[in-house]
Amino acid sequence: MLDHELELIAALVEGRLGDESEARALIASSPELQEEYEAQRIAYETLRAAPTVAMSETERAALHRDVWTALRADSPMARTRRAPWYYRWTPVAAGLFVLVGLVAVVNQAGDGGSGESARLAADMPVETTAADATAEGDDGGQAPAVEEDSNDGEDATVTTAAASAETTEAMSEGSDLLSAGETAFYASEAESLREGDVDGAALQSYDEDATRAELETCLDDAGLPGYEVLETLTGSLDHTDDEAASDVSRLIAAIPEDADLATAPIAFVDLIDCVLVHLDE
Amino acid sequence: MTTAAQDAELLARVLDGDHDAFDQIMRNHEDRVFSVCLRIVGNREHAMDATQETFLTVFRKAGQFKGNSALGTWIYRIAVNTCYDQLRKQKRRRTDPMPDHVDPADHTAEDALESAGLRPGIERALAALPDDFRSAVILSDIEGMGLPDVAAVLGIPVGTVKSRVFRGRRLLARELGNQNQ
Numbered sequence: 001m002l003d004h005e006l007e008l009i010a011a012l013v014e015g016r017l018g019d020e021s022e023a024r025a026l027i028a029s030s031p032e033l034q035e036e037y038e039a040q041r042i043a044y045e046t047l048r049a050a051p052t053v054a055m056s057e058t059e060r061a062a063l064h065r066d067v068w069t070a071l072r073a074d075s076p077m078a079r080t081r082r083a084p085w086y087y088r089w090t091p092v093a094a095g096l097f098v099l100v101g102l103v104a105v106v107n108q109a110g111d112g113g114s115g116e117s118a119r120l121a122a123d124m125p126v127e128t129t130a131a132d133a134t135a136e137g138d139d140g141g142q143a144p145a146v147e148e149d150s151n152d153g154e155d156a157t158v159t160t161a162a163a164s165a166e167t168t169e170a171m172s173e174g175s176d177l178l179s180a181g182e183t184a185f186y187a188s189e190a191e192s193l194r195e196g197d198v199d200g201a202a203l204q205s206y207d208e209d210a211t212r213a214e215l216e217t218c219l220d221d222a223g224l225p226g227y228e229v230l231e232t233l234t235g236s237l238d239h240t241d242d243e244a245a246s247d248v249s250r251l252i253a254a255i256p257e258d259a260d261l262a263t264a265p266i267a268f269v270d271l272i273d274c275v276l277v278h279l280d281e
Numbered sequence: 282m283t284t285a286a287q288d289a290e291l292l293a294r295v296l297d298g299d300h301d302a303f304d305q306i307m308r309n310h311e312d313r314v315f316s317v318c319l320r321i322v323g324n325r326e327h328a329m330d331a332t333q334e335t336f337l338t339v340f341r342k343a344g345q346f347k348g349n350s351a352l353g354t355w356i357y358r359i360a361v362n363t364c365y366d367q368l369r370k371q372k373r374r375r376t377d378p379m380p381d382h383v384d385p386a387d388h389t390a391e392d393a394l395e396s397a398g399l400r401p402g403i404e405r406a407l408a409a410l411p412d413d414f415r416s417a418v419i420l421s422d423i424e425g426m427g428l429p430d431v432a433a434v435l436g437i438p439v440g441t442v443k444s445r446v447f448r449g450r451r452l453l454a455r456e457l458g459n460q461n462q
Contacts, residue, residue, distance in 0.1 A: 010447055036451070043450035046457060047422035050403050053316050059329060063311060064304065067336050074341070192373055233366060250338065272341060 005033060013040045091223045182278070190266045190280035193230055193253055219254055221274035224267055227254040232271065251277070284309070288352035295343050303343075307336055310353055313424065314360045320419045321364040322371070323408050331367050335360040350433050357434045361416055368412060406456035414449035421446045 005026065012023040027033045055063065215229045230253040250271035255264040265281040288309065294302035314335055319328035338359050346355055407415055413435075420431045421442070431446075432439045 006447055007443070010443065013450075039454035040447070040450050042457065043418075043453040044422055046403055047418065047450075047453070048425075050423050053319050054312055055315050055329075055332075059315075060311070063329065063333055063336075064307065066333050067307070067340075068300075070333070070337055071340055074337075188373070233369075250342075 006036075009033065009037050009040055012037065013044045186268055186278045186280055189233065189253065189268070193266055194262050196261070215252055215271070218252060218271060218274040219267075219269060222267075222269045222276045224254060224269065224276065226257055227267060228257045229254050230261075230266070284353070285351045289348065292343060292346065292352055295340070303340055306339070306352070306356075310356050311336070313353075314356065317357060317360055317416075317419060317424060318364050318367075320404075320407060320423060321361070321412075321416055322367050323404060327367050327371070328364075331360065331363045335363045338363065354430060354433045357420070358436065361420075361434060364416075365412060402457065406453050409456045410449055410452055414445050414452065417442055417445035418449035418453065422450070 008017075008023045008026060011017050012020055012027070017023055027037045212229060215232065219225070219227045219229065233251050233253060252267075252269040252271055254267045254269060255261060259265075265279055267276055268278040268280070269275065270277050288306065291302045291306050291309075295306065311332060315328055315332045318331040318335070319325060322328050322331060335356065339356055342359075346352065407419070410418065416435060417431060420426045420434060421428065426434070428439050428442050428446075432442045435442065437445075
């Protein structure tokens with residue numbers, strides 16, 4: 001069956017054709033097309049005749065009451081319990097620490113450069129202008145500065161790596177702060193994912209504001225560069241009866257790139273705040 | 282004022298902290314969200330949970346809505362994804378059998394569908410469809426959405442929607458035929 005034949009049948013079934021004669025002639029010419037048309041027509045008419053469903057007034061009132069109750073319970077305290085503030089600010093603090101270090105080194109190098117300029121200026125003939133001296137001095141001063149920057153770059157890398165490791169460790173330790181219900185939820189999700197229950201379709205059809213690239217950016221923001229998205233899921237803890245019962249959030253499940261899903265640590269990242277909320281190892 | 286324009290104005294008010302505006306957005310869309318969820322999850326209680334979760338997500342993410350589509354489309358997209366999550370949880374827990382697993386002779390299940398406001402024959406046939414086909418058929422043929430809107434809600438190309446609807450109807454007709462035999 002050709003695409004345009006299927007298109008024509010669908011249009012005929014849905015009553016979208018102004019002139020139906022061509023479609024009806026085509027269908028009449030083939031038993032296969034006739035059978036397909038009948039199947040499509042029966043299904044479409046049955047679905048169109050499906051009874052309307054609606055909430056009762058009691059359900060409607062309960063919906064509004066429960067939504068507002070949950071939103072009121074969604075206080076900063078509740079979110080802090082799940083992702084304490086110092087977890088969120090640790091990467092920022094590490095970044096600032098590195099930045100301050102860099103500024104200090106650059107300043108130091110700048111001072112050295114001035115000294116070098118003065119030395120070079122002193123060696124120059126009197127005819128040399130101050131501007132020339134400064135320019136040459138800058139050149140001279142830059143070499144050690146670059147070298148120092150380079151060294152500092154290594155230090156910074158080490159510092160950043162250490163900070164990152166500490167952050168991950170701290171976040172991992174943060175799992176201890178989860179409630180029993182949350183721990184059970186993440187353990188269950190991780191187990192299912194390790195068993196291969198990854199719903200790629202759910203990821204592809206996730207809402208418009210979260211493309212795969214944005215999810216990966218969120219992982220970077222959460223201090224997990226090099227992790228790849230497994231899927232998105234809803235962290236609904238409604239199967240527990242603890243205080244987190246109404247705490248619902250969108251989560252990204254991710255593992256290190258090229259890692260073996262069966263053994264890799266699985267990170268759960270809050271999609272709204274882009275913070276690591278649990279690392280299942 | 283069109284529904285889309287009204288929604289945009291309401292959303293702006295929500296972002297300004299007007300809770301009444303959010304209540305109005307809920308009232309504008311809750312029936313359809315509930316209807317879609319009930320068809321997808323096949324259980325009134327779970328549909329209510331999914332509807333509630335949908336609006337919680339809408340409120341929490343209201344600031345992230347970019348306006349690339351109608352607010353309703355965005356809300357139904359969140360609803361469909363929430364329902365998928367519900368289905369996955371149900372399948373994992375396996376403590377709450379879905380209508381697609383029941384014996385046709387199971388009158389208790391039929392009663393449950395009828396009391397949920399659903400017609401057992403159609404709902405059982407719908408439940409037998411793969412999730413992707415079912416959501417496409419529900420949005421297109423029951424909710425009466427246009428193909429571009431269905432595509433926007435499901436986050437897939439229009440051509441894929443056409444294919445899923447067509448194949449979904451074919452499978453549905455076969456299921457309905459099997460039930461009549």
